[in-house]
Structures are given as C-alpha cells and as structure tokens.
Amino acid sequence: MNNQAKILGITFDTMHTFGAHCRDTAKKCSQRNNALKALAGTDWGSDKETLLMTYKAVVRSKLEYGAAVITPTLSESNIEKLQKVQNSALRTITGCHAMTHIDHLHQETSVLPVRRHLRMRTIQHHLANHLPDHPGNQLTKEPKNPPRLMKETLQTRYEERYIEPLLDSNRPLTEKKYRNLLKTIHTNEVRDALQTYEYPAVLGHNPPKIAKEETELPRTTRRTLAQLRSGYSKFLNSYMNRIDPTVSELCPDCQQTSHTTIHLFDCIANPTNLTPADLWKQPKKTAIFLKLPTTLDPTTSDE
Incomplete structure (x- = not known):
C-alpha cells in the first residue's frame, strides 16, 4: 500500500x-x-x-x-x-x-x-x-x-x-x-x-563586505582568499598539519609560531601594514603581499 x-x-x-x-x-x-x-x-x-x-x-x-x-x-x-x-x-x-x-x-x-x-x-x-x-x-x-x-x-x-x-x-x-x-x-x-x-575566527567580529575589486582577480586567487578568510587553506601549514601530521605547523619563514591566517599578517619575517581584515577590504593588495596571481591568466595555478 x-x-x-x-x-x-x-x-x-x-x-x-x-x-x-x-x-x-x-x-x-x-x-x-x-x-x-x-x-x-x-x-x-x-x-x-x-x-x-x-x-x-x-x-x-x-x-x-x-x-x-x-x-x-x-x-x-x-x-x-x-x-x-x-x-x-x-x-x-x-x-x-x-x-x-x-x-x-x-x-x-x-x-x-x-x-x-x-x-x-x-x-x-x-x-x-x-x-x-x-x-x-x-x-x-x-x-x-x-x-x-x-x-x-x-x-x-x-x-x-x-x-x-x-x-x-x-x-x-x-x-x-x-x-x-x-x-x-x-x-x-x-x-x-x-x-x-x-564571527570569523580570524577577525573576532562581524566581517566587512568583500570589496568589489576582488572580482578582478583570477579564480585561483579568490579561492585562496576565501579559504584564508575561513582559516582553513592549503596555503597554511596549520591546515596541512591537520591533514598530514608529518608537516610542521610552524611558519616556514620564521619557524616560531603556528602558520595561521592571523600569523600571515604578524610574521616578523614578512612585516606588513596589512591586517586580516584586509582579506575583505583590500583583496588586491593582500594578494600581492601573499604573492598570489593577480591577473586573469588561465595558465596560472595555485596547486
């Protein structure tokens, strides 16, 4: 029935x-x-x-x-x-x-x-x-x-x-x-x-709107920025360590602190005036600082 x-x-x-x-x-x-x-x-x-x-x-x-x-x-x-x-x-x-x-x-x-x-x-x-x-x-x-x-x-x-x-x-x-x-x-x-x-863990408060200028960046870069805003990205040793414990979670540049989104903007080996909030406010400048592709080049890859 x-x-x-x-x-x-x-x-x-x-x-x-x-x-x-x-x-x-x-x-x-x-x-x-x-x-x-x-x-x-x-x-x-x-x-x-x-x-x-x-x-x-x-x-x-x-x-x-x-x-x-x-x-x-x-x-x-x-x-x-x-x-x-x-x-x-x-x-x-x-x-x-x-x-x-x-x-x-x-x-x-x-x-x-x-x-x-x-x-x-x-x-x-x-x-x-x-x-x-x-x-x-x-x-x-x-x-x-x-x-x-x-x-x-x-x-x-x-x-x-x-x-x-x-x-x-x-x-x-x-x-x-x-x-x-x-x-x-x-x-x-x-x-x-x-x-x-x-609140996003990388900010501790409500995030600002993502600047429209991000639409001018290639998908591979926008993908990485979105991941960094979440706190989980292959760009970060702290994330890779959770997948593979043999990977050190320490920053590859300063070797002193866990390699997190927050640390990217506070690393003594790479000083900058940018802050984690600039992942939302100034995605282009942030991409340049992180050495990510900034032109719409179909041959560019982040893998």
Whole structure:
C-alpha cells in the first residue's frame, strides 16, 4: 500500500511531514550540484558570481519549490537534508574546504540558510494572500488559534508573528504596499541572519563586505582568499598539519609560531601594514603581499 502521493511535484505523506519530499529533493539537487562542480575548476572555472547565479537558478529553485506548502510542518531534520545540499554547493562556489564553518559559507556568498530562506519565501507568499483579489485571500479568514490544532498552517504559524505587524488593520493591502513589504520581509530575514552568524575566527567580529575589486582577480586567487578568510587553506601549514601530521605547523619563514591566517599578517619575517581584515577590504593588495596571481591568466595555478 502506497501512503504517499505526488501532486504538482510535491510528495505528500499521511502525516504531512514531507520527509519523503525532502529526501527526493535532496537527491535530485545533489545530482544538479555535480553539474555545478563541472563548472568550477580550480584554475579555469567560472567566477563565483556566475556559479552563484547558476546555483540559484538550477539548484535552489528546486530546494524552495512548494515552500509555502511544506515549510509550516517541516522538522529540523528534514530541513537539514536540504541544508546539506546547499552547503555542498556553497563549498563548490567558494572553493572552501569541508571543515569550513557553515556560517562562513553563507557570509561569503550572501546566501541565507535554507531554513531562513524557506521561511522568508513562505511569509512572502502568505502576505500575497492578503491582497483583496488574491485567490488565497480566504485563508486569511481562518482562525489563528483553532480549538484543535493538528498541524501548523500558514495562518497559525505566520499570521500573528510575521504578517500582522506589517499590515494596517484599517486599510486593505494595496499592490504598491505589497511590493514594498516583500522587500521589508527580505531585509528583516537577512538582518536577523547576520545577527546569528558566528564571527570569523580570524577577525573576532562581524566581517566587512568583500570589496568589489576582488572580482578582478583570477579564480585561483579568490579561492585562496576565501579559504584564508575561513582559516582553513592549503596555503597554511596549520591546515596541512591537520591533514598530514608529518608537516610542521610552524611558519616556514620564521619557524616560531603556528602558520595561521592571523600569523600571515604578524610574521616578523614578512612585516606588513596589512591586517586580516584586509582579506575583505583590500583583496588586491593582500594578494600581492601573499604573492598570489593577480591577473586573469588561465595558465596560472595555485596547486
């Protein structure tokens, strides 16, 4: 007996957990991630911006499909199945290693965690239901606190906390107001996400935005800079020592301190006025200081 049914691309189960849907989606998106990897060669691959657009168009569009239907009842374990797919994609896009903190991947790419992105899309969808001529307007008439709540719904989970503070109860929602509120919902979710991210270990505080000048650097260099910002890179003996204990973790130049991202800017053998923050603020100068390629030369390699 089959207790599942697929309707318009969403797999429904008897308890509306959408576990089977998340498993199928994660499997299909993992296959799409393989195509993303094919575009992301170490030296010759597409730049981060192109890979990110490809991910959003080909992979995340599948991850978020039917968000308004599945999100109200999704468990954290099912969301985690989708999050792992995104983690893999973001590592491919940035070139960061497996031990890189997930928050760093989201900060590097300005991509929301899956849980927050699904919630944002769901709230935006529910907001549209408040338009007077929207087909889903009748959903807003449902009780927010029904006498017996079997499963969460859009109304019970999002109306009072997220929607009501945005609306004027004395005026109907207009198209112009709706468009503005879509941006407000996005802004609120991004702001809240930034407040929950862990600080990069190499800074100890919220990182600045990556300077646009980094887009002028070759992928191999941008990859190394992203890794250094995470604190894990083949450029560092401290990282290589974790892979191969026979490699000394000491700085190859001064032989006094562990070779970390922070030490690169504090080594007595290579004095500089640059700081770890310049990995974000001045990527070109930092690349020159670290003797990384700075021209878009397809024959250049960091391997």
